[in-house]
Amino acid sequence: xxxxxxxxxxxxxxxxxxxxxxxxxxxxxxxxxxxxxxxxxxxxxxxxxxxxxxxxxxxxxxxxxxxxxxxxxxxxxxxxxxxxxxxxxxxxxxxxxxxxxxxxxxxxxxxxxxxxxxxxxxxxxxxxxxxxxxxxxxxxxxxxxxxxxxxxxxxxxxxxxxxxxxxxxxxxxxxxxxxxxxxxxxxxxxxxxxxxxxxxxxxxxxxxxxxxxxxxxxxxxxxxxxxxxxxxxxxxxxxxxxxxxxxxxxxxxxxxxxxxxxxxxxxxxxxxxxxxxxxxxxxxxxxxxxxxxxxxxxxxxxxxxxxxxxxxxxxxxxxxxxxxxxxxxxxxxxxxxxxxxxxxxxxxxxxxxxxxxxxxxxxxxxxxxxxxxxxxxxxxxxxxxxxxxxxxxxxxxxxxxxxxxxxxxxxxxxxxxxxxxxxxxxxxxxxxxxxxxxxxxxxxxxxxxxxxxxxxxxxxxxxxxxxxxxxxxxxxxxxxxxxxxxxxxxxxxxxxxxxxxxxxxxxxxxxxxxxxxxxxxxxxxxxxxxxxxxxxxxxxxxxxxxxxxxxxxxxxxxxxxxxxxxxxxxxxxxxxxxxxxxxxxxxxxxxxxxxxxxxx
Amino acid sequence: xxxxxxxxxxxxxxxxxxxxxxxxxxxxxxxxxxxxxxxxxxxxxxxxxxxxxxxxxxxxxxxxxxxxxxxxxxxxxxxxxxxxxxxxxxxxxxxxxxxxxxxxxxxxxxxxxxxxxxxxxxxxxxxxxxxxxxxxxxxxxxxxxxxxxxxxxxxxxxxxxxxxxxxxxxxxxxxxxxxxxxxxxxxxxxxxxxxxxxxxxxxxxxxxxxxxxxxxxxxxxxxxxxxxxxxxxxxxxxxxxxxxxxxxxxxxxxxxxxxxxxxxxxxxxxxxxxxxxxxxxxxxxxxxxxxxxxxxxxxxxxxxxxxxxxxxxxxxxxxxxxxxxxxxxxxxxxxxxxxxxxx
Numbered sequence: 001x002x003x004x005x006x007x008x009x010x011x012x013x014x015x016x017x018x019x020x021x022x023x024x025x026x027x028x029x030x031x032x033x034x035x036x037x038x039x040x041x042x043x044x045x046x047x048x049x050x051x052x053x054x055x056x057x058x059x060x061x062x063x064x065x066x067x068x069x070x071x072x073x074x075x076x077x078x079x080x081x082x083x084x085x086x087x088x089x090x091x092x093x094x095x096x097x098x099x100x101x102x103x104x105x106x107x108x109x110x111x112x113x114x115x116x117x118x119x120x121x122x123x124x125x126x127x128x129x130x131x132x133x134x135x136x137x138x139x140x141x142x143x144x145x146x147x148x149x150x151x152x153x154x155x156x157x158x159x160x161x162x163x164x165x166x167x168x169x170x171x172x173x174x175x176x177x178x179x180x181x182x183x184x185x186x187x188x189x190x191x192x193x194x195x196x197x198x199x200x201x202x203x204x205x206x207x208x209x210x211x212x213x214x215x216x217x218x219x220x221x222x223x224x225x226x227x228x229x230x231x232x233x234x235x236x237x238x239x240x241x242x243x244x245x246x247x248x249x250x251x252x253x254x255x256x257x258x259x260x261x262x263x264x265x266x267x268x269x270x271x272x273x274x275x276x277x278x279x280x281x282x283x284x285x286x287x288x289x290x291x292x293x294x295x296x297x298x299x300x301x302x303x304x305x306x307x308x309x310x311x312x313x314x315x316x317x318x319x320x321x322x323x324x325x326x327x328x329x330x331x332x333x334x335x336x337x338x339x340x341x342x343x344x345x346x347x348x349x350x351x352x353x354x355x356x357x358x359x360x361x362x363x364x365x366x367x368x369x370x371x372x373x374x375x376x377x378x379x380x381x382x383x384x385x386x387x388x389x390x391x392x393x394x395x396x397x398x399x400x401x402x403x404x405x406x407x408x409x410x411x412x413x414x415x416x417x418x419x420x421x422x423x424x425x426x427x428x429x430x431x432x433x434x435x436x437x438x439x440x441x442x443x444x445x446x447x448x449x450x451x452x453x454x455x456x457x458x459x460x461x462x463x464x465x466x467x468x469x470x471x472x473x474x475x476x477x478x479x480x481x482x483x484x485x486x487x488x489x490x491x492x493x494x495x496x497x498x499x500x501x502x503x504x505x506x507x508x509x510x511x512x513x514x515x516x517x518x519x520x521x522x523x524x525x526x527x528x529x530x531x532x533x534x535x536x537x538x539x540x541x542x543x544x545x546x547x548x549x550x551x552x553x554x555x556x557x558x559x560x561x562x563x564x565x566x567x568x569x570x571x572x573x574x575x576x577x578x579x580x581x582x583x584x585x586x587x588x589x590x591x592x593x594x595x596x597x598x599x600x
Numbered sequence: 601x602x603x604x605x606x607x608x609x610x611x612x613x614x615x616x617x618x619x620x621x622x623x624x625x626x627x628x629x630x631x632x633x634x635x636x637x638x639x640x641x642x643x644x645x646x647x648x649x650x651x652x653x654x655x656x657x658x659x660x661x662x663x664x665x666x667x668x669x670x671x672x673x674x675x676x677x678x679x680x681x682x683x684x685x686x687x688x689x690x691x692x693x694x695x696x697x698x699x700x701x702x703x704x705x706x707x708x709x710x711x712x713x714x715x716x717x718x719x720x721x722x723x724x725x726x727x728x729x730x731x732x733x734x735x736x737x738x739x740x741x742x743x744x745x746x747x748x749x750x751x752x753x754x755x756x757x758x759x760x761x762x763x764x765x766x767x768x769x770x771x772x773x774x775x776x777x778x779x780x781x782x783x784x785x786x787x788x789x790x791x792x793x794x795x796x797x798x799x800x801x802x803x804x805x806x807x808x809x810x811x812x813x814x815x816x817x818x819x820x821x822x823x824x825x826x827x828x829x830x831x832x833x834x835x836x837x838x839x840x841x842x843x844x845x846x847x848x849x850x851x852x853x854x855x856x857x858x859x860x861x862x863x864x865x866x867x868x869x870x871x872x873x874x875x876x877x878x879x880x881x882x883x884x885x886x887x888x889x890x891x892x893x894x895x896x897x898x899x900x901x902x903x904x905x906x907x908x909x910x911x912x913x914x915x916x917x918x919x920x921x922x923x924x925x926x927x928x929x930x931x932x933x934x935x936x937x938x939x940x941x942x943x
């Protein structure tokens with residue numbers, strides 16, 4: 001194959017040189033042309049080094065060709081292996097990857113991508129490709145300009161969904177802007193009939209696209225101009241909800257969600273340890289029950305603090321309905337003229353009062369003690385709605401412009417009615433179209449060590465695991481050399497081992513170095529994280545002696561307190577039972593920024 | 601041409617007589633599964649790993665591993681258990697498994713839904729009831745079937761007893777089961793522990809034995825690798841007509857594999873029984889297909905294309921068995937007249 005190049009009119013090389021160029025390249029094979037382009041790029045960079053140097057970013061060191069396979073029974077793997085071997089023996093660098101081992105953020109950096117994928121019975125992808133296929137099919141899939149690809153499907157034509165997965169994938173890649181090199185191959189049970197010619201074609205393209213010499217070119221990244229306005233608590237960003245996935249098993253007593261929100265275009269940046277502030281909305285049913293109980297008109301325009309909104313709006317997005325305060329209860333008691341309630345408030349029975357305030361949402365109070373509220377005074381008496389903060393469960397270094405959350409959906413029956421937490425209920429019920437008002441809440445006290453060689457000990461229970469997911473992602477992305485030790489507690493192994501598969505993978509791949517688990521309800525006597533700390537006190541002291549940073553995240557009233565008691569006990573045990581010395585040691589750790597807590 | 605041996609063969613070979621890394625697998629609190637290689641080995645201990653297929657996809661999305669659990673099967677020759685044992689097993693099923701106790705077509709009992717954390721306690725409880733699960737699955741002699749109701753007649757009781765003794769005789773010799781599940785110490789000089797019958801790689805495939813007492817053949821004696829049809833003369837047990845090479849195993853779409861009836865090779869007196877069983881088992885052990893291409897359906901030596909001449913390797917092993925043991929020369933008499941279904 002030889003090159004036939006017509007010098008375009010707008011070529012920056014005109015006249016004699018242009019003709020010489022045309023003569024020079026005429027008849028050259030692709031390898032020589034590639035070499036030439038590299039040669040001239042190298043010359044250019046020597047002439048103008050200062051123009052490129054400051055902006056140059058290291059490009060991803062990807063092999064020029066990627067062969068990706070997803071296989072249920074091994075056929076797709078075999079075809080992919082043969083292709084990769086062929087390409088390699090033709091002298092090109094190629095990497096062969098199983099779909100579940102593929103870092104999908106690399107997709108956009110691919111130059112030549114071959115995919116061999118089978119379709120299972122009902123048109124399903126093989127298990128190892130589910131995540132990738134879901135991602136590509138989803139709205140989050142990044143555009144793929146500059147990616148050239150070809151797909152080979154393996155299927156069984158006796159099923160109606162013959163090669164459905166490969167067909168969809170092939171169409172979707174093109175839709176995302178990737179360039180299809182040649183038509184989708186659809187192999188039937190006699191795989192080779194289609195696979196062999198497909199492989200030959202793939203090999204030809206691979207050889208053609210491989211430069212003989214590495215071109216001396218650098219990629220200059222275009223830096224996005226930060227023109228978007230900054231978002232904060234008062235000007236939250238309306239984030240698209242990308243995923244809302246329950247991650248506690250169906251037989252769990254808890255409904256824990258993994259949420260993924262898009263921060264694309266927001267300019268919002270966060271560090272591991274930071275929280276995402278969420279402005280919730282009260283459930284419509286809750287608003288209606290308040291309106292019904294008080295026989296108030298939701299459309300009535302109510303002015304308060306210089307703002308005028310319909311009452312419904314005040315109740316839905318501006319006032320707390322799930323949490324009531326003592327001032328409200330006092331006004332309610334006065335309006336209701338209820339002796340018992342007045343007595344409770346007057347006598348300062350704080351425990352009983354706290355129990356009442358902690359258990360009653362607004363409709364519960366309105367049902368228990370009837371009172372006639374006017375719309376204005378109601379809006380005036382209720383607490384303004386405040387945002388809820390969730391520790392971010394992701395690192396931007398891994399997920400890019402996304403923030404992941406781990407949210408326990410608070411939902412229970414009380415007083416004969418369904419109750420929900422305002423924000424967790426709002427998030428749990430949120431669908432694809434919901435835009436969530438969010439901002440970043442910095443948490444400078446819960447930071448990874450600046451020194452990546454330091455070890456970290458992460459203690460968490462329940463959703464307290466969230467920031468540790470971010471920590472481990474971040475440390476892996478940074479290539480931190482320090483070790484990561486996670487101690488996690490929750491009720492049951494079977495149903496409440498949050499992010500189990502991710503932790504298993506992290507352990508396998510050396511991103512997590514120790515994992516101790518405490519599942520309180522899996523045995524007759526309850527086991528909590530602090531027991532694991534006690535059992536491993538020697539290692540704990542070793543790690544801390546080595547400069548490790550210690551983190552505690554989760555429930556403040558029980559877990560964090562018990563953990564702290566245990567730390568003191570372990571330290572005291574090491575200091576001949578001296579509690580004062582133990583407390584001093586803990587305090588020192590705190591002062592050194594090596595004992596950080598994120599508790600709620 | 602030598603074909604590479606299959607993965608399972610390699611696992612068996614490296615397992616130090618079925619120990620593998622089962623201990624480490626049981627101690628790993630991060631997963632409800634055992635290591636991949638151990639899933640092949642645990643079968644020999646009477647258990648295998650399963651997961652709830654209906655939950656697989658849901659749990660994958662929940663970032664949870666599959667809902668792993670274990671099936672446990674007993675070694676109960678002829679399916680005989682005492683009332684006391686039955687009650688014990690029933691209680692174990694309630695306490696450690698999913699509450700059900702299944703009777704299998706091979707006269708074994710199965711527990712389902714035992715999670716890894718409870719596996720050891722469950723096996724200990726089963727053993728405490730004087731029933732074990734050794735070789736209930738895996739490439740070894742499986743639960744021996746007997747159609748005899750042991751309380752029907754003294755001869756029936758005797759046949760059941762022969763089946764029980766044969767099951768005991770063909771049990772793997774390894775101490776692995778006792779070490780892993782019952783916390784017994786490794787026997788001194790354990791390095792020298794041997795498997796005289798099975799060798800280090802056990803069988804290429806499972807091995808099945810059934811005893812029938814005419815006229816009943818509810819055990820389907822000709823569908824077994826080794827069939828023993830009791831010959832009763834005036835109510836007394838004279839011996840057994842021996843059939844070999846039967847099997848139901850076939851791999852779909854593989855013409856090399858197909859079900860085959862066992863063939864009668866002669867009559868054996870009770871005192872010849874162990875030697876014959878060893879010889880048939882050794883034939884499968886040494887002539888069976890262990891290559892990677894083995895679809896793990898029926899063994900080639902006893903079934904399949906060479907089945908018609910299977911008497912030859914068996915008789916060769918009969919003479920070898922003789923030279924190894926001190927028994928008298930094994931020469932099978934001709935099969936005696938019998939009437940069982942399938943003849």
